[in-house]
Amino acid sequence: MDMKTIQLLANGLLETVYMTLVSTALGYLIGLPVGILLTVTDKEGIRPNAFIYRILDVIINIMRSIPFLILLILLIPFTRFLVGKSYGTTATIVPLVVSAAPYIARMVESSLKEVDAGVIEAARSMGASNLTIVFRVLLVEAKTSLITGATITLGTILGYSAMAGTVAGGGLGDIAIQYGYYRWQTDIMLITVALLVILFQIFQMIGMKIASALDHRK
Amino acid sequence: MSEIEVRHLSKTFTQKDLKVDALSDININIEKGDIYGIIGMSGAGKSTLVRCLNYLERPTDGQVIVRGQEMGALSEKELRQARMKIAMIFQSFNLLQQKNAVENISFPLRIQGTPKKEAKARAKELLRTVGLSDKAKSYPSQLSGGQQQRVAIARALACDPDILLCDEATSALDPQTTDQILDLIKEINESLHLTIVIITHQMSVIQKICNRVAIIENGHLVEEGRVEDIFNHPKSRAARELIFREVHGDPPTLQSPIDEITEGTKIRIVFTANSAFEPVVSNMILKFGQPVNILRANTRNVGGVAKGDMILQLPVDRETRLQMEDYLKERGLEVEEVTT
Ligand SMILES: Nc1ncnc2c1ncn2[C@@H]1O[C@H](COP(=O)(O)OP(=O)(O)OP(=O)(O)O)[C@@H](O)[C@H]1O
Ligand SMILES: [Mg+2]
Numbered sequence: 001m002d003m004k005t006i007q008l009l010a011n012g013l014l015e016t017v018y019m020t021l022v023s024t025a026l027g028y029l030i031g032l033p034v035g036i037l038l039t040v041t042d043k044e045g046i047r048p049n050a051f052i053y054r055i056l057d058v059i060i061n062i063m064r065s066i067p068f069l070i071l072l073i074l075l076i077p078f079t080r081f082l083v084g085k086s087y088g089t090t091a092t093i094v095p096l097v098v099s100a101a102p103y104i105a106r107m108v109e110s111s112l113k114e115v116d117a118g119v120i121e122a123a124r125s126m127g128a129s130n131l132t133i134v135f136r137v138l139l140v141e142a143k144t145s146l147i148t149g150a151t152i153t154l155g156t157i158l159g160y161s162a163m164a165g166t167v168a169g170g171g172l173g174d175i176a177i178q179y180g181y182y183r184w185q186t187d188i189m190l191i192t193v194a195l196l197v198i199l200f201q202i203f204q205m206i207g208m209k210i211a212s213a214l215d216h217r218k
Numbered sequence: 219m220s221e222i223e224v225r226h227l228s229k230t231f232t233q234k235d236l237k238v239d240a241l242s243d244i245n246i247n248i249e250k251g252d253i254y255g256i257i258g259m260s261g262a263g264k265s266t267l268v269r270c271l272n273y274l275e276r277p278t279d280g281q282v283i284v285r286g287q288e289m290g291a292l293s294e295k296e297l298r299q300a301r302m303k304i305a306m307i308f309q310s311f312n313l314l315q316q317k318n319a320v321e322n323i324s325f326p327l328r329i330q331g332t333p334k335k336e337a338k339a340r341a342k343e344l345l346r347t348v349g350l351s352d353k354a355k356s357y358p359s360q361l362s363g364g365q366q367q368r369v370a371i372a373r374a375l376a377c378d379p380d381i382l383l384c385d386e387a388t389s390a391l392d393p394q395t396t397d398q399i400l401d402l403i404k405e406i407n408e409s410l411h412l413t414i415v416i417i418t419h420q421m422s423v424i425q426k427i428c429n430r431v432a433i434i435e436n437g438h439l440v441e442e443g444r445v446e447d448i449f450n451h452p453k454s455r456a457a458r459e460l461i462f463r464e465v466h467g468d469p470p471t472l473q474s475p476i477d478e479i480t481e482g483t484k485i486r487i488v489f490t491a492n493s494a495f496e497p498v499v500s501n502m503i504l505k506f507g508q509p510v511n512i513l514r515a516n517t518r519n520v521g522g523v524a525k526g527d528m529i530l531q532l533p534v535d536r537e538t539r540l541q542m543e544d545y546l547k548e549r550g551l552e553v554e555e556v557t558t
Contacts, residue, residue, distance in 0.1 A: 127302040
């Protein structure tokens with residue numbers, strides 16, 4: 001393998017890591033608060049609000065039911081408006097975030113709902129406000145589950161970013177399509193696949209390590 | 219002024235079109251320094267009542283007045299402030315699983331803005347109070363039930379509360395640990411002059427540490443008063459049942475041995491401090507020369523005084539029976555006929 005190919009693959013790898021991490025981070029910027037809001041406004045939550053819950057619930061369900069590839073195309077005008085172009089790594093981040101956010105919101109919601117109602121009741125009995133309960137009880141007690149959720153999310157976004165490569169989204173997916181599909185260079189495609197697998201494994205390993213290191217429930 | 223006054227308290231839960239009257243017109247006064255027991259069968263409304271005391275549950279009707287302050291009149295913020303002085307412990311301990319003992323005990327102080335160092339020092343001091351100094355860094359998952367409840371008690375004491383509410387605080391513990399926790403609660407009551415409200419379904423808990431008791435049945439207050447009085451002269455069927463079930467296993471039913479013996483009259487006698495150690499029953503048998511059946515017997519400790527009760531089957535002969543009852547009464551025993 002020549003220097004150029006290695007350069008190409010290294011570049012693709014970096015792009016993929018960049019897209020995945022940035023999209024996940026931005027996804028959490030939206031998904032985390034929405035997930036919290038879902039938990040809090042649920043009828044069993046600390047401040048039930050059927051109206052807000054219902055609206056968020058419907059929006060999330062609609063967004064989650066659109067397949068990623070279709071969302072990618074559907075969002076092209078929006079992406080162009082935001083980023084100025086509809087191809088390349090930065091542009092790919094837009095649909096990645098849009099599809100990640102509702103997914104993350106659900107992940108966060110289910111993590112937070114695992115927190116024992118008794119612990120929340122105890123905090124209320126101590127005079128904790130709802131804000132205190134969210135930030136010092138819910139998020140803290142659910143941290144292991146939240147990190148596990150983030151790890152799974154990262155894996156999913158990694159997969160999506162590779163998929164986005166098929167429409168000139170950059171990264172390893174792009175390389176796999178360009179060389180493996182259009183130019184029949186199977187070896188390069190195999191290497192990109194191997195890199196994706198390894199990347200996925202690394203993400204999972206780090207995530208699970210952190211989660212279990214922070215878990216004090218045995 | 220009572221420490222806690224409950225006036226005409228009612229609570230109705232509405233689920234869809236189903237209405238559950240969890241509490242109906244409850245009136246109780248709890249004085250400062252009381253260890254006040256609230257007892258009743260499962261579903262009687264005990265938890266609902268105790269949760270109304272700190273307004274975790276809003277009553278549908280009536281008032282809760284804590285230290286002269288009507289809880290219903292407080293704003294959300296004032297209510298949170300008031301709750302800081304009304305601590306609570308639970309059957310399932312409800313400790314933060316991701317925080318160690320010291321962090322758990324510091325928690326109520328931290329959410330009030332006490333600096334970390336100060337809160338930690340106070341937490342360590344409280345750990346000593348509950349006898350767990352060596353477990354400062356342990357997480358709840360590494361502690362036994364009894365130890366977790368000790369941490370929960372320490373946490374409850376962190377903000378120097380006036381009142382401690384205990385909702386089935388010992389129900390998840392074995393009898394020995396239960397005794398230790400009750401001793402600790404009693405100690406706290408004495409050393410800190412805390413008013414304590416104890417919810418339980420076990421008469422033994424009431425007998426061990428409470429001075430007053432309220433009996434709740436189907437959301438109604440059926441009997442209330444000094445523990446001694448209620449134990450010796452239970453008036454309501456619910457009170458009798460609770461005492462009997464506890465002292466003699468299951469409440470007497472048609473199938474129980476008590477009812478299989480149809481001959482003669484059954485009485486329950488209650489020993490007081492001076493009579494428990496005198497062989498009063500055998501003396502009576504000797505005196506009257508008539509056989510008496512001891513159907514069940516039990517002695518226990520009530521408020522530090524040796525106490526006991528027995529169920530006797532007396533001869534059919536009415537004359538002898540009445541004489542025997544008088545004989546027992548003369549010796550300071552409480553006598554009542556068992557009709558169940
Ligand atoms: N949030 C609620 N919604 C509807 N019904 C409720 C609610 N909480 C309690 N109840 C009902 O109120 C009644 C009293 O319940 P509560 O929990 O106070 O009983 P309890 O005496 O504490 O029983 P246990 O000994 O089993 O804990 C029960 O019939 C229960 O089903
Ligand atoms: Mg209960």
